[in-house]
Amino acid sequence: MTTAASRPEELLLPAAVTGxxxxxxSLPADFGSEKAAWAFVDATLDRWRCTALAPRVHTAVGELVANALEHGLSGVDAEPFPHPLVVAVLSEGPDLLCAVFDPGPGLPAKSAGHGLHVVDAVSDAWGWTEPGPWGKGVWAAVTRSGGGPAPATVQRLLLLAEFFTGNEQPRLVTAKAAPSVTGLL
Structure with missing residues (x-):
């Protein structure tokens, strides 16, 4: 983990960034974060006029935040850097990709509880980023077509992974891949 003395200040983000x-x-490391994440997802999808996928995205994000709170923060310093938790939602046409970044180095495991089984059920593809010095991200693609995320969305997720995990060569690991994702990641 990066220590407070070596924190590059330019990595600190405002609470919400939208485009x-x-x-x-950015969410605090407390259990009120799940409700804040749901409200953020709902408002974002409303603004994008993409509410048809909202129930699936809402469910995936809720489970990813709950898992990050339970597993991604255990054993982490009281003030994780560069973020406690970050929720990201990316859009490419009618398809969405959501990710939750946490400071923990541990990889997601479906055997750890029911949360990732739920993510698996509501997503078309899901996985995680290889952990970096500042943590990892767990992502889920929710599409209208039943396919995986668009290549441009994957590239944007990799940029976020580099930023939030500190991994200079981020790589996505796929736990469940839609047929169109196989050659993409």
Whole structure:
């Protein structure tokens, strides 16, 4: 883990960053974060006029935040850097990709509880980023077509992974891949 003395200050983000096709929200490391994440996802999908996928994205993000709170923060310093938790939602046309970044180095395990089984059930593809010095991200693709995330969305997720995990060569690991994802990641 990066110590407070070596923190590059330019990595500190405002609480919420939104754009035409991406939005991120920094969350505190407490159990009220799940409700804040749901409200953020709902508002973002409303703004993008993409509410048809909202129930699936809402469910995936809720489970990813709950898992990050339970597993991604255990054994981490009281003030994790560069973030406690970050929720990201990326859009490419009608398809969405959501990710939750946490400071923990441990990899997700479906055997650890029911949360990732739920993510698996509501997503078309899901996985995680290889951990870096500042943590990892767990992501889920939710599409209208039943396929995986668009290549441009994957590239944006890799940029976020580099930023939030400190991994200079981020790589996505796929736990469940839609047929169109196989050659993409």
């Amino acid at each position: 035409a096709d991406s939005a991120t929200l």
